[in-house]
Amino acid sequence: MxxxxxxxxxxxxxxxxxxxxxxxxxxxxxxxxxxxxxxxxxxxxxxxxxxxxxxxxxxxxxxxxxxxxxxxxxxxxxxxxxxxxxxxxxxxxxxxxxxxxxxxxxxxxxxxxxxxxxxxxxxxxxxxxxxxxxxxxxxxVCEGQQYDMYFESRMDISGDEYLEMIRLKTAVLLGACLQTGAIIGGASDQASEALYKFGCDAGMAFQLQDDWLDVYGDEEKFGKPIGGDIVINKKTFLLITAYNSLPEAARKELLYWLEKKDFDRQDKIDAVRNLYDDAKVSDTARLLMDQYYSRALEHLEYAGGTDEIRLELKEFAYQMMDRFR
Amino acid sequence: MxxxxxxxxxxxxxxxxxxxxxxxxxxxxxxxxxxxxxxxxxxxxxxxxxxxxxxxxxxxxxxxxxxxxxxxxxxxxxxxxxxxxxxxxxxxxxxxxxxxxxxxxxxxxxxxxxxxxxxxxxxxxxxxxxxxxxxxxxxxVCEGQQYDMYFESRMDISGDEYLEMIRLKTAVLLGACLQTGAIIGGASDQASEALYKFGCDAGMAFQLQDDWLDVYGDEEKFGKPIGGDIVINKKTFLLITAYNSLPEAARKELLYWLEKKDFDRQDKIDAVRNLYDDAKVSDTARLLMDQYYSRALEHLEYAGGTDEIRLELKEFAYQMMDRFR
CATH class of the missing domain: 1.10.600.10 (Farnesyl Diphosphate Synthase)
Structure with a gap:
């Protein structure tokens, strides 16, 4: 066990x-x-x-x-x-x-x-x-939720703003959990902060992965129907990146789908995914995920501690990221 | 100053x-x-x-x-x-x-x-x-708010249940404020707990007074129109006590006014106040207020500390209670 x-x-x-x-x-x-x-x-x-x-x-x-x-x-x-x-x-x-x-x-x-x-x-x-x-x-976490709600009614969101939102809403709590344990475990400030960063960066990678899986994931592995975020216009990293990088005409098409009230679910998913493909947002997201993931592992090494538990934490991060491999 | x-x-x-x-x-x-x-x-x-x-x-x-x-x-x-x-x-x-x-x-x-x-x-x-x-x-305080909301849809509330609700919703926080200060001020456990009880009991007296003033207070001194609680059927100590102590026929009349949707504001206030008078709830409430007030002062004496500040706390409690004298 x-x-x-x-x-x-x-x-x-x-x-x-x-x-x-x-x-x-x-x-x-x-x-x-x-x-x-x-x-x-x-x-x-x-x-x-x-x-x-x-x-x-x-x-x-x-x-x-x-x-x-x-x-x-x-x-x-x-x-x-x-x-x-x-x-x-x-x-x-x-x-x-x-x-x-x-x-x-x-x-x-x-x-x-x-x-x-x-x-x-x-x-x-x-x-x-x-x-x-x-x-x-x-x-x-409250600030993150406030930004998330605020984003619902906005389209002018930069990638950095989005990343800051998920950092606040999701990542910092994972970091804080690890650091709380580290503090009680008697870790040095440097070590406990490195562990915090491991949790934060792993959380960022995980959240980006969640956005990615909704569009490019395997339905069975993901555990919920593909395209759910697209259907409800959820402001994900993919949507924001596509919107910010697409040329004028394609961006208008994206907006058309976002504003359309009556639509066939699959039609909308297919059309928006095509636009995502044009904007190469899958690559952008995966690259960023990988960056966060490797940075997380670097912080973990720096955090020290025993090999046994560090390995378990490493495995844990690996499993979290394995859903899309 | x-x-x-x-x-x-x-x-x-x-x-x-x-x-x-x-x-x-x-x-x-x-x-x-x-x-x-x-x-x-x-x-x-x-x-x-x-x-x-x-x-x-x-x-x-x-x-x-x-x-x-x-x-x-x-x-x-x-x-x-x-x-x-x-x-x-x-x-x-x-x-x-x-x-x-x-x-x-x-x-x-x-x-x-x-x-x-x-x-x-x-x-x-x-x-x-x-x-x-x-x-x-x-x-x-959350438990108190939950009881308060629960009471809205109930008539079978005992006086004791009501007192427990206002203790939780209002009184304990006043006690806790005083005790927090006492703890930081280095008071003994006995002294800080006595001060807590002073705050709680003064808070109980104050809340009962608030119920009383809504019906029997001086409009100008009270700062809001008389009878507001009666109009909205607020479950106050007066309403609960009257309901529990009135004979069958009078209780039915009270219920009639509570359930009536269309009414003249002053008619309802006058009718309900008459029923309160029949039940002598004003005396009951004032007696209880006085009991809490004197008990509060006893706890204050027991709490010790300097005469200067104890006097200020005593005056504070007196002013709170002075609204209905």
Missing amino acids: KYSDACRQQIEEVLTSIVKNRQPEGLYKPVEYILSIGGKRIRPMLCMLGCALYDKSKVDQCLYPAVGLELFHNFTLLHDDIMDASEMRRNKPTVHIKWDDRTAILSGDAMMILAYQMVTRAPAGNLPKVLELFNRTAIE | KYSDACRQQIEEVLTSIVKNRQPEGLYKPVEYILSIGGKRIRPMLCMLGCALYDKSKVDQCLYPAVGLELFHNFTLLHDDIMDASEMRRNKPTVHIKWDDRTAILSGDAMMILAYQMVTRAPAGNLPKVLELFNRTAIE
Whole structure:
């Protein structure tokens, strides 16, 4: 059994115990629900691996902060689903659909506080550093969501703006999970920051891959229908890059598809993919992904720690990237 | 100048500096807005007074946690306004009206994180205790809001349930503000807990008074039209007590007015007030208020500290209660 598998079991146990039978039900049932519909628990696992990389004997001390990071992630899902009016998550109705908006708002609030409650259980000596990182990251995730919402109504988004948005919305939390573990594991500042960068860059590569897979992926491997982002005009790296690099006429055609209200799903996907091909956005995205991926691995080497866990983290990053190979 | 006046000035300065010119605007402008529309800053002031009661030289160290408590309070107002669909606050449009729901949700989230960021600036040695208190209180405030929303659709609420709701929704935060200051001021556990109880009980008395003033208050002194709670069927201590104590026929009349859709505002206020009078709820409420008030003062004596600041806290409680004398 890999080290991370043992961690995952502990995480699941704490997660299910947090709100069990807690009153008032109206506040805690939605929390229980969103935690029960799954998720790979990548973030708490990274936190515990980040600790184990430097000191396995301290991993117990980062179990609660690790769970706190997973709670925070699920809080963002819960509130994002209201803001994005998403009706389904992991094939289940979202909280604001199963209950209502006000219940989803308040349960999300409670979940963020529960997250803080768990993170606060970090060893007292590490608490200022752990919380400073957590606070900074949490506010960055909100900023990322704000940029994401703002992009919905804009077309003049540069590639850099998009990358900054996904860095804030997705990547920094992965970095923070690893660094939290590293801090509790007693890593030096340089090492824990290198591990943070490993997580951030791997997260960037992963998110770019997600955009890429939606268009160029293998439907079975990807796990959802191809072209979903194209159908809903999601501002992905591919769309933004194509829009910014296509010549005038092709850009107009792209806009035509973005504005068209009645269309055949497959027609739109095919037409937009053709424009993406003209703009060679697949190559651009893959090149960038590879850059982030190799940079992530460089940071990982620099982070030091034990070979056993570093190998596991390397494998983890490799598996994340393997979906499109 | 009273000690609290100097505190208030410092609080205002930090509050206005927190989100000034911060990007993205869409996230921080609503925060700036809700902080700018006023409020008496009672909570941060209580925090600083709670510290000064034991050690004036440490009050600087609780300025940021004090501001964090005010941010948290304003975060709850922002999200409560969405949940309660309130359109106005302090004579200004609420955030979700001036912007929209999703903006109000996300700005509220950011505000809670900013609150934690400020509270985290408590001296490292006090941090575990301060945060444990803050976490517990924050989750209690959410529980209180959940009970309050739940009560909207129920009539079978006991007086005790109502008191527990206002304790959670309003009183505990006042207690926590004082105790946070006391902890940073170096008070003993017994003293800081006594101060917490002073704040809680004063808060209970204050909230009961607020219910009472809506019906029996002097319009000019109260600052808003009399009978507002009656018109919207707000579940106040008076309504719940009357409903639970009136004989069958009178209770039916009360229900008649609660269910009536078309009515003359003054007719409803007069009719319901007559029923309140029959049930003698004014006496019941005033008796309970006085009990909480005297208990609060007992706790304050027990909390010790310097005479100067204890007197100021006593005066503060007296002024809060003076509105109905």
